[in-house]
Amino acid sequence: MKFFNFHLMPYRHVDLDAIERNGSAWVTFSNRHYDASRGAELYHEYLDQMELADRLGFDGVCLNEHHQTPYGMMPIPGVLAGALTRSVKRAKIAILGRALPLLNNPLMVAEEYAMLDNLSRGRFIAGFVRGIGAEYHAMGINPVLSQERFSEAHDLIVRAWTEPGPFVYAGKHYHFNYVNPWPRPYQDPHPPIWIPSQGSSSTIRWAAAMRYTYCQTLSPIAVVARFFQMYRDEAERAGYQASPDQLAWSNTIYVAETDEKAMHEARPHLEALVNRLLKMPTEMLLPPGYTNIESMKRVRAAKVTGKTTSIEELVKTGVVIVGSPGTVREKLAEYQDLAGFNTSLTKTQFGTLPADMVRANMTAIAEEILPHFRDRLPQGVRQAAE
Amino acid sequence: MTDPTVSTVAIRGCNIKLMRGGSGPPLLFLHGAGGAGAWLPVMQALAEKFDVLVPEHPSFGESDTPDWLDTIHDLAYFYLDFLDELGLDDVHLVGVSLGGWLAAEIAVRNTSRLASLTLASAAGLYVNGVEQIDTFLLTDEQRIRAFFHDQTCADEMIARQRPELEDVAMKNRVATAKLTWQPRGYDPHLAKWLHRIDVPTLLIWGADDRLFPPQHAAAYREHIPGARAVIIPECGHVAHVEKAAVFASELKNFIGSLRMAS
Numbered sequence: 001m002k003f004f005n006f007h008l009m010p011y012r013h014v015d016l017d018a019i020e021r022n023g024s025a026w027v028t029f030s031n032r033h034y035d036a037s038r039g040a041e042l043y044h045e046y047l048d049q050m051e052l053a054d055r056l057g058f059d060g061v062c063l064n065e066h067h068q069t070p071y072g073m074m075p076i077p078g079v080l081a082g083a084l085t086r087s088v089k090r091a092k093i094a095i096l097g098r099a100l101p102l103l104n105n106p107l108m109v110a111e112e113y114a115m116l117d118n119l120s121r122g123r124f125i126a127g128f129v130r131g132i133g134a135e136y137h138a139m140g141i142n143p144v145l146s147q148e149r150f151s152e153a154h155d156l157i158v159r160a161w162t163e164p165g166p167f168v169y170a171g172k173h174y175h176f177n178y179v180n181p182w183p184r185p186y187q188d189p190h191p192p193i194w195i196p197s198q199g200s201s202s203t204i205r206w207a208a209a210m211r212y213t214y215c216q217t218l219s220p221i222a223v224v225a226r227f228f229q230m231y232r233d234e235a236e237r238a239g240y241q242a243s244p245d246q247l248a249w250s251n252t253i254y255v256a257e258t259d260e261k262a263m264h265e266a267r268p269h270l271e272a273l274v275n276r277l278l279k280m281p282t283e284m285l286l287p288p289g290y291t292n293i294e295s296m297k298r299v300r301a302a303k304v305t306g307k308t309t310s311i312e313e314l315v316k317t318g319v320v321i322v323g324s325p326g327t328v329r330e331k332l333a334e335y336q337d338l339a340g341f342n343t344s345l346t347k348t349q350f351g352t353l354p355a356d357m358v359r360a361n362m363t364a365i366a367e368e369i370l371p372h373f374r375d376r377l378p379q380g381v382r383q384a385a386e
Numbered sequence: 387m388t389d390p391t392v393s394t395v396a397i398r399g400c401n402i403k404l405m406r407g408g409s410g411p412p413l414l415f416l417h418g419a420g421g422a423g424a425w426l427p428v429m430q431a432l433a434e435k436f437d438v439l440v441p442e443h444p445s446f447g448e449s450d451t452p453d454w455l456d457t458i459h460d461l462a463y464f465y466l467d468f469l470d471e472l473g474l475d476d477v478h479l480v481g482v483s484l485g486g487w488l489a490a491e492i493a494v495r496n497t498s499r500l501a502s503l504t505l506a507s508a509a510g511l512y513v514n515g516v517e518q519i520d521t522f523l524l525t526d527e528q529r530i531r532a533f534f535h536d537q538t539c540a541d542e543m544i545a546r547q548r549p550e551l552e553d554v555a556m557k558n559r560v561a562t563a564k565l566t567w568q569p570r571g572y573d574p575h576l577a578k579w580l581h582r583i584d585v586p587t588l589l590i591w592g593a594d595d596r597l598f599p600p601q602h603a604a605a606y607r608e609h610i611p612g613a614r615a616v617i618i619p620e621c622g623h624v625a626h627v628e629k630a631a632v633f634a635s636e637l638k639n640f641i642g643s644l645r646m647a648s
Binding site: 143281282284288 | 522523524525552553556557559560562563564567568570
């Protein structure tokens with residue numbers, strides 16, 4: 001299994017009570033709560049952690065994009081990826097991903113990603129997402145056009161990377177007389193494309209058909225297993241057998257000497273992540289047209305956005321793995337076999353977790369977990385045949 | 387009380403629902419973000435004097451969702467086709483909220499089939515410095531409350547919500563988002579062309595409209611030659627529901643005065 005250190009880069013000094021009072025950490029949560037001197041320190045703290053991940057033997061580091069929220073301080077993840085191309089010497093660098101529909105000029109992502117691929121000499125992984133619903137409020141992009149803008153931007157970027165320029169592009173949303181980006185990508189034909197999603201069936205079908213690595217975000221392991229099976233089924237329908245390398249599970253892992261200690265230490269920081277930094281009303285999460293009406297009704301009926309979740313529930317349902325090295329190894333092996341993935345996108349920093357605890361967690365994962373999984377593939381019936 | 391006839395009309399292959407009732411000169415009533423819904427008391431009151439036509443816009447309610455509908459301008463051209471197709475002349479065009487914006491977009495393009503224009507609580511213009519409620523961040527109940535000055539009216543509307551109407555409500559929300567999300571409920575180019583409107587124009591607004599406050603009526607009056615504004619006190623955004631009788635009588639007086647003048 002491959003391990004990537006996935007960072008959300010939260011503004012971890014945020015006033016959690018102020019989020020509670022505002023009802024959301026997104027869009028309307030005022031940036032007067034941001035202190036630049038502390039924010040600047042955090043950027044460097046987090047970049048240090050990515051560099052540590054490289055030295056500790058993680059296979060890659062991941063960044064992502066969110067807007068106007070203390071949940072993540074990476075509206076433009078390419079800035080940080082650019083910094084890391086010089087200091088992360090060995091590991092892959094993934095942006096998972098840029099939110100394509102939010103862009104009025106997706107050609108700039110073709111350029112930005114090609115630069116990163118050159119700077120890293122081919123260690124770059126290109127993630128594309130639609131962004132979550134809140135982004136459409138924050139960035140003034142029509143959620144009803146999300147799917148078609150994503151699809152058109154993706155096609156434009158891949159063509160810009162693979163077809164000799166200049167050529168004309170005339171779409172519905174994007175129009176260019178000259179598509180001719182310099183530089184071209186370092187990897188041939190282009191960087192690997194990874195697609196993170198919350199589990200939309202149309203996205204899974206499309207990613208499988210395109211043979212893109214599919215990354216499942218924050219979900220109970222049983223749900224992850226179901227979506228990964230859906231991917232394998234769609235791959236078969238598309239005429240091939242999916243490899244476990246095409247499936248990546250986005251999780252959180254915290255390791256301490258004992259289960260009790262790990263739970264005790266992780267609790268406030270993990271609960272700050274799920275109950276405060278992720279907090280938003282349904283209207284913000286799901287603007288009209290962002291998903292089809294059936295999915296919208298399902299989410300509204302489940303009332304997912306109002307609930308408070310405890311660390312016990314997150315552990316029990318396998319959204320996260322928290323415990324002693326033995327417990328974490330056991331759970332991770334069980335989940336790998338259950339869901340059939342071969343990449344773990346692991347948040348080692350989460351919520352308000354401070355730097356010293358992150359360092360200890362990363363070191364424990366590198367020493368106690370990684371070596372045991374280095375050559376491990378999913379066991380049992382789910383494993384794809386060679 | 388006469389019930390309206392409900393039919394399906396095909397305009398260049400797009401099927402829409404049309405409610406029609408009353409007799410007299412034609413009055414085309416363009417609904418807002420909530421869809422055409424039911425035959426309202428205000429429509430009934432107008433049907434005493436007019437042949438009232440209430441179409442349901444493409445992409446709303448029971449009407450088709452055509453591939454070509456992307457912007458309010460597409461909808462404006464659709465209704466110009468609609469007027470041609472039905473062969474309506476000397477039409478009194480009335481639009482509320484989103485429908486008011488639509489009516490303005492129709493009128494800047496072509497008034498040849500129109501006798502008058504009435505914009506009520508209309509979207510369509512941006513007025514600098516005027517605070518507006520972001521209805522896309524409100525729950526269904528909060529949104530209904532924001533429509534009304536008198537909260538007992540809101541209570542009644544909330545009580546009328548039915549789970550079986552959820553699909554239609556969501557379809558209407560998607561259509562509304564498509565037309566109004568960005569820029570939020572206005573066309574930055576509309577004000578430049580409002581001078582083209584050459585039919586008598588009435589603006590009806592609730593004094594306590596929190597979605598498109600009365601400064602929006604003032605902005606329309608500034609740009610439409612000879613437009614007259616009626617501001618209804620103690621009335622919110624949905625004046626045609628909250629003050630249906632006042633709304634209908636203002637409209638009848640306005641149109642009546644035109645006919646006397648001619």
